[in-house]
Amino acid sequence: MTSTTTTPPPRYRPHHHYPTTPSYYSPTSSTPSLLKGCCCCLFLLISLLFLLLLAVFLIILLALKPKKPHFDLQQVAVQNLAILPSPSTAADATTVSLSIRLIFTAANPNKVGIKYGHSRFTLMYRGVPLGSGTLDGFYQPAHSVTTVTSNVSVDKVSFMQSDGLDLVKDASLYDKVEFRVLGDCTAKVRVFQVNSPGVQVSVDCVIVISPRSQALTYKQCGFDGLNV
Structure with a gap:
């Protein structure tokens, strides 16, 4: 009598669907950071313009050589x-x-x-x-x-x-x-x-x-x- 070996069917493994976006991410979480960055850039721009105007003013004063009245x-x-x-x-x-x-x-x-x-x-x-x-x-x-x-x-x-x-x-x-x-x-x-x-x-x-x-x-x- 010949015995046959039966191969068990492969065990089913459920597929886990991982979200492409992390759970901690929120579209609104980056808004304060963007606003803060814009404010910093604006402040730096105004500071640079002020320093530029001040430098031009000082150069003009040096060129004119003002005297005390x-x-x-x-x-x-x-x-x-x-x-x-x-x-x-x-x-x-x-x-x-x-x-x-x-x-x-x-x-x-x-x-x-x-x-x-x-x-x-x-x-x-x-x-x-x-x-x-x-x-x-x-x-x-x-x-x-x-x-x-x-x-x-x-x-x-x-x-x-x-x-x-x-x-x-x-x-x-x-x-x-x-x-x-x-x-x-x-x-x-x-x-x-x-x-x-x-x-x-x-x-x-x-x-x-x-x-x-x-x-x-x-x-x-x-x-x-x-x-x-």
């Missing part, structure tokens, strides 16, 4: 000066009333215009502030000299006994009262309607006024510590 107190017009001694029993020894007009000149030696900002000047006597005057901002063309005016009014400012006695002595015995004018103004070079960083221009003037003649008898000004 000259700002000086040219003239003082005395309109009124009254010194009234108070009674010796009063706490205040002296009162002073003063009205003067300060005439400044601004000289621009540059090839471009200069923009001056709002300025304030203080009138002082022996370190005591009496009053102040202001100048509105103005634009000055290249290679020009501009005259501007500021009025200072002192309305019956009282001095204590020591300063008051000095003021009366200066006015009655010597016929000269020395005041000091202090102030600062900011000047900016303007190129293509763009202002450069501000440059501080200081004014420090000593003026002497005669109470009898109501006129200026002496003036000496300093420009940033230098005589002009």
Whole structure:
């Protein structure tokens, strides 16, 4: 009797279908990354443009070689000066009333215009502030000299006994009262309607006024510590 061997049929193996796209992937997950990348590119582009404009502006300034403008107190017009001694029993020894007009000149030696900002000047006597005057901002063309005016009014400012006695002595015995004018103004070079960083221009003037003649008898000004 012959025995036959039967080969078992092949075992069925199920096919697993793997997704072509990972399960963790989502079309919306890349949106924040894209936005972040676009913002970074835009920021870099704006920074590069700003640096380029700044470099061009600096090159133009170096080519023009801007110089510091000259700002000086040219003239003082005395309109009124009254010194009234108070009674010796009063706490205040002296009162002073003063009205003067300060005439400044601004000289621009540059090839471009200069923009001056709002300025304030203080009138002082022996370190005591009496009053102040202001100048509105103005634009000055290249290679020009501009005259501007500021009025200072002192309305019956009282001095204590020591300063008051000095003021009366200066006015009655010597016929000269020395005041000091202090102030600062900011000047900016303007190129293509763009202002450069501000440059501080200081004014420090000593003026002497005669109470009898109501006129200026002496003036000496300093420009940033230098005589002009």
